[in-house]
Amino acid sequence: MHRARLPLATATAAAALVAVTGCTEKSDGKGGDGTVKVTASDEKCEVSKKQFPAGHVELDIENKGSKVTEVYVLFPDDRIVGERENIGPDMKQTLTVEVKAGDYRIACKPGMKGEGIRQNVRATGGGTAKKRDPRLDKAVAEYRAYVQAQADETLPKVKAFTDAVRKGDLEAAKKAYAPSRIGWERTEPVAESFGNIDPKVDVRKDGLAEGQDPEKDWTGWHRLERALWQGKKIGQREKDLATRLDKDLADWRKRVGKAAITPSSMANGAKELLDEVATGKVTGEEERYSHTDLVDFKANVEGAEKAYALLKPVASENRPALAKELDKQFAALDKLLDKHRAGTDSYTFTSYDKVGKADRKELQDGVNALAEPLSKLAAAVVTSK
CATH class of the missing domain: 1.20.1420.20 (M75 peptidase, HXXE motif)
Structure with a gap:
C-alpha cells in the first residue's frame, strides 16, 4: 500500500464495535441538518450528532490532538463511504459524502493507524434528500x-x-x-x-x-x-x-x-x-x-x-x-x-x-x-x- 495504514477490521469485528470508549456524542446543536461536526483528538472522536437526514452530509472536521489524523465514514461492514486523510494538529478539513438511510460509523484514526476511535451514527429517512442531477x-x-x-x-x-x-x-x-x-x-x-x-x-x-x-x-x-x-x-x-x-x-x-x-x-x-x-x-x-x-x-x-x-x-x-x-x-x-x-x-x-x-x-x-x-x-x- 502507498503508505503505512493498517488493515480495516473485518465485518465480524465491526459488528462487535457497538460502542467504543473515547468516542462520545457532543450535542452543541450547531450546523445544519446535513452537517456533522467532528472533533478529533489523540483519545477521542466527538461528533455533534448521532442522527442526521440521509442525502448529502458534510463533516466539519477539526483535529485538536497532537498527532496527524484521518477521518472515515464507514458502512457497518467497514467498506469506506468517504475519508479525509493527513489532517494535522490544529487543522480543519471538510468531507462531503452521500449516504442512504441506514447505519454508519465515523472513525477518527490518530496517527493514521489501527481501526480508530469510532462512533455509530444513523442516516434517517427513505433515501437521498434530493433528486440528483x-x-x-x-x-x-x-x-x-x-x-x-x-x-x-x-x-x-x-x-x-x-x-x-x-x-x-x-x-x-x-x-x-x-x-x-x-x-x-x-x-x-x-x-x-x-x-x-x-x-x-x-x-x-x-x-x-x-x-x-x-x-x-x-x-x-x-x-x-x-x-x-x-x-x-x-x-x-x-x-x-x-x-x-x-x-x-x-x-x-x-x-x-x-x-x-x-x-x-x-x-x-x-x-x-x-x-x-x-x-x-x-x-x-x-x-x-x-x-x-x-x-x-x-x-x-x-x-x-x-x-x-x-x-x-x-x-x-x-x-x-x-x-x-x-x-x-x-x-x-x-x-x-x-x-x-x-x-x-x-x-x-x-x-x-x-x-x-x-x-x-x-x-x-x-x-x-x-x-x-x-x-x-x-x-x-x-x-x-
Missing part, C-alpha cells in the same frame, strides 16, 4: 465503467509480471512490475473501499498490522518488489506470492462492479489519490526498492483527472471559478511530470532516486496546489449554483 448519474455510470475497465486491463499485465516471477526471470519481472500497477493506482480509492483487498496486494512492510510477521504475512506487489530489487533473486516463496497476487487481484476485479460509487465518493476519491501522491510517491516511500514512484504518481493523477472530468459539467456550472482553477492545476502538474520522462512512452520516467531535492520540492508544491481546490470538488457537485 441526471448528469451526475451519467458521471457515476461512466466512472463505474472506467474502474471496471482498469481492473480488466490490469489482470493481463499482472500475469505478465507474475509469469516472469514464476519462471525465475528477474529482469523480465522487473520490467513488468511498474506497468502491472497502473490500473490499480488509477482507481485506488475504489479498491480501498472494500477494506480487505488492499492489505493483501499493496501494503508496504511498515504498513503491516501489529504482530504480523513480514516474512510470513507480508504479501503483494511490494513484497515481490523487495525480492526483485533488494534481494535480487526469486525463490519458491516469491513464486507462491506471485500466484497469490493473481488470485487476490482476480477477486478485486470481480468485486469492482459492486462498489458503492456516488458523485461525492468520486470527488473524494480524486482528492485521496492526490493524498497518496503527497504521502508516498513524492517522498519516495511507495516504491522504495524499484524507484518507479513516478509511474504510480502519473497513474494517481490520471485517475483523479478522470473523476474530475466526469464531474466537471456540474462542477463548472455550480462553481465556475473552482473548475477553472482545477483545469489550471491539473495542466501544471501534468507539465511538471513531463519534465521527468525518460523516453517517448507515456509511462517511462526517470528512476526516482535520481530526482533531486529541488525537483521533488517542485513536484510536492504542484501536488499541494492541486489538492487544495480538489478538496472542494465534492461540495461543488452536491450543491446548487
